[in-house]
Amino acid sequence: xxxxxxxxxxxxxxxxxxxxxxxxxxxxxxxxTGEVLMMAWMNAEAVTETLxxxxxxxxxxxxxxxxxxxxxxxxxxxxxxxRVDCDGDTLLLIVDQTxxxxxxxxxxxxxxxxxxxxxxxxxxxxxxxxxxxxxxHSHG
Amino acid sequence: xxxxxxxxxxxxxxxxxxxxxxxxxxxxxxxxTGEVLMMAWMNAEAVTETLxxxxxxxxxxxxxxxxxxxxxxxxxxxxxxxRVDCDGDTLLLIVDQTxxxxxxxxxxxxxxxxxxxxxxxxxxxxxxxxxxxxxxHSHG
Numbered sequence: 663x664x665x666x667x668x669x670x671x672x673x674x675x676x677x678x679x680x681x682x683x684x685x686x687x688x689x690x691x692x693x694x695t696g697e698v699l700m701m702a703w704m705n706a707e708a709v710t711e712t713l714x715x716x717x718x719x720x721x722x723x724x725x726x727x728x729x730x731x732x733x734x735x736x737x738x739x740x741x742x743x744x745r746v747d748c749d750g751d752t753l754l755l756i757v758d759q760t761x762x763x764x765x766x767x768x769x770x771x772x773x774x775x776x777x778x779x780x781x782x783x784x785x786x787x788x789x790x791x792x793x794x795x796x797x798x799h800s801h802g
Numbered sequence: 803x804x805x806x807x808x809x810x811x812x813x814x815x816x817x818x819x820x821x822x823x824x825x826x827x828x829x830x831x832x833x834x835t836g837e838v839l840m841m842a843w844m845n846a847e848a849v850t851e852t853l854x855x856x857x858x859x860x861x862x863x864x865x866x867x868x869x870x871x872x873x874x875x876x877x878x879x880x881x882x883x884x885r886v887d888c889d890g891d892t893l894l895l896i897v898d899q900t901x902x903x904x905x906x907x908x909x910x911x912x913x914x915x916x917x918x919x920x921x922x923x924x925x926x927x928x929x930x931x932x933x934x935x936x937x938x939h940s941h942g
Contacts, residue, residue: 666918674916689829689838696836701827701892713916746921747911748904752841754912764888771887772894776814776853778806781886 666713674713675706679750685721688753690763693742699763700771702729704753709744716741718757735794737761767791806853814853815846819890825861828893830903833882839903840911842869844893849884856881858897875934877901907931 678686685703692699702720704712708728711719718739722729732738739757746753764771767787775784818826825843832839842860844852848868851859858879862869872878879897886893904911907927915924 666916670916670918670920673920677914677916677921687827687841689841691838698829698831698838698894701829701841701887744916745912745924746914746916747841748906748908748913749911752911754838766888768888771889771892772885773888774817774886776806776810776817776884776886778810780810780813781817784885 671710671713674744674746675709677746677750678706678709678753680706681751683723685723686751686753688720688755690718690739690755690757690759692769693756693758697770698772699757699759699769702731709753712741712755713744718755732760735761735765737763737794739763762788762794765791765794767794811850811853814884814886815849817886817890818846818849818893820846821891823863825863826891826893828860828895830858830879830895830897830899832909833896833898837910838912839897839899839909842871849893852881852895853884858895872900875901875905877903877934879903902928902934905931905934907934 680686684705687701688704689701690699703723705721708719708721718731718741720729720731738760742756742758744753744755762769767789768785773783773785774781820826824845828844829841830839843863845861848859848861858871858881860869860871878900882896882898884893884895902909907929908925913923913925914921
């Protein structure tokens, strides 16, 4: 991803309708496969950092602070493209995902499917959560 | 899509963490192409109706009522599969989209991309909004 000017970042921010909490929903989709990996939230600072650095940064509602994806697990996301929807309240991030997106060790967070007989698990972990979070990680 | 039992619907609802407004975010992704079409919201009634009928029904926050996708435009979504994410606060709907998902007449709502030089439009309308909404439609 090329360098974003301050003006380009400002224009992107202007197109986004942040909600009353100052947040916008952000869907991460894997470049190439098109797999939908996760959904999280961003504030203006997270959008700015993501466009500035090319590395995806969300806002953690539970922790109340910026969440540089992969800071604990090493499973970072490089931004390929940030897209804005028609009414500006959702972003689609095309990303190059290192490893797995889900904290359970699965590629995608959407690993349970509602089927006529009940909920079924459609993907297994590729790495154990212990391996992801069990010891301090230098990437974060 | 096969018929969902009451028990299967109840199990899906139990896996979903509705927010304080009783809503859950729902991402629609096109079956086959993998294109992310839109993001909207569902309440428990919308999830129930969607699983019961196989036709996607959202909850319109602006109108404060169920929104049977395509009721005005005819651009309906047939549900292929409903998936629940790891913490239950986002759904991924794999859908068979009739026509276009966006009210602007584009396939996807995510038609603007942030580029280093500024925001660019990356998809054009396939049908005019007038054609979608200009006269009463029998599908809704």
